Amino acid sequence: MRITDTSYGSNEHGLIWGYRFAPGQAAQSISSDAAAAFLTQESGEPEEAFVWLHFSLSNTGSERYLHRHLDLPDAFYDSLRSEVGSTRLEQDAGFLVAVIHDVLFESTFDASEVGTTSICIGPRVLVSARLRPLRSVDQLRSAVRAGQTFRSPVELLAHLLRDQASVLGEILRKSTTRVDRIEDRLLANRISTDRTELGTLRRSLVRLQRLLAPEPTALFRLLNRPPEWFSDDDLQDLQQAAEEFSTAIGDSAALVERVKLIQEELAALVNEQTGRTLFVLTVVTVLALPVNMIAGLFGMNVGGIPLQSAGGFAVIVVTLVILTVLLAWLAFGRSRD
Numbered sequence: 001m002r003i004t005d006t007s008y009g010s011n012e013h014g015l016i017w018g019y020r021f022a023p024g025q026a027a028q029s030i031s032s033d034a035a036a037a038f039l040t041q042e043s044g045e046p047e048e049a050f051v052w053l054h055f056s057l058s059n060t061g062s063e064r065y066l067h068r069h070l071d072l073p074d075a076f077y078d079s080l081r082s083e084v085g086s087t088r089l090e091q092d093a094g095f096l097v098a099v100i101h102d103v104l105f106e107s108t109f110d111a112s113e114v115g116t117t118s119i120c121i122g123p124r125v126l127v128s129a130r131l132r133p134l135r136s137v138d139q140l141r142s143a144v145r146a147g148q149t150f151r152s153p154v155e156l157l158a159h160l161l162r163d164q165a166s167v168l169g170e171i172l173r174k175s176t177t178r179v180d181r182i183e184d185r186l187l188a189n190r191i192s193t194d195r196t197e198l199g200t201l202r203r204s205l206v207r208l209q210r211l212l213a214p215e216p217t218a219l220f221r222l223l224n225r226p227p228e229w230f231s232d233d234d235l236q237d238l239q240q241a242a243e244e245f246s247t248a249i250g251d252s253a254a255l256v257e258r259v260k261l262i263q264e265e266l267a268a269l270v271n272e273q274t275g276r277t278l279f280v281l282t283v284v285t286v287l288a289l290p291v292n293m294i295a296g297l298f299g300m301n302v303g304g305i306p307l308q309s310a311g312g313f314a315v316i317v318v319t320l321v322i323l324t325v326l327l328a329w330l331a332f333g334r335s336r337d
Contacts, residue, residue: 010055010056010059011032013061013065014056014059014065015031015035015054015055015065016055016056017141018030018031018052018053019051020034020035020038020049021051021052021150021156022046022048023048023151025149026149027052027145030051032053032065038051039069039070039125048151048152049124050123050126050152051124051126052126052127052144053127053128054128054129054141055127055129056129057130058132063077063080070125070127072120073093075090075092076092076095076118076120076127079118089215089222091222091225094227094229095120095121095122096121096157096222097118097120098118098120098121098157099117100116100119100215101114101115101211101212102114102115102135102164102167115130116130116131117130118130119157119160121153121157124153126157136160136163136166137160139163139166139167140156140159140160151234152231152234154230154234155234158238159241161215161219161241162241162245165244165248168208168245168249168252169248172251172252175255178201179198179259182198182262186266195263195266198263201259202256205256205259208252212249212252215245216242216246216249219238219242223238283328287327290323290327291324294316
């Protein structure tokens, strides 16, 4: 899905967007005041209706609005101030609190461009908050704006997790293309810049894998002991999302292992080239040894230097040629063995 809406402004309450969902109907945009009225007991809304409120943590009015109008657990507010760490998914006071990670909206898939979204889910509300826009959250919003209907907040979460797996899959496809190109150059013995590129790519994949790998485990743990208000359809949606994400994580681990093997092959080639260069230098040094020795001996300004007759130069040249050929045969013969 191609995302073209890049407007991420929030109102005075920090609300970026809000949607009201009713059974069998497309989502309707809702303001922060209307959302506060919806969550009151006297709102008169259908029991199956729920809202999705997405806040910007860069707006100081977000937490004030949340404390004033929503009775959310402390674990959610603690997650708003946490730095990028491992994925969390836990139950607290009848709510489901999740901390998920994803690449930024305008990311070029660099390892440093990872952000966090804090999510709190209840029977009638899904609250999400982030500091910087993330790609999978915006994909979920695009699906909502396209008219896709959702049964419950848990189905929204499952769709978000599948979008997250889709983003990871896109990263893996781009990375696989780069690795294929590097491997082709490796087979052609062109390894001038591939080591740096492979190192950067491996660091990016390892960091993403470290951040996202705990997510399927947390989902399966939740499926074993779900909240009471989860329906059977909600459990099935989460299970499918967990399976898709597990597949993406497995593909990521396989690609990291492939990059590692290519790095080892490159290191072996570099060592081989270094050894070959040292061998050539050693051979040149050995072949020049007779010339240097004889030149040093006959260059001494002392008496008694032999072969000062007319045929002395020829004797020296023949001796040098014989010694050089003998040393070359010894050096190259042993290298072939």
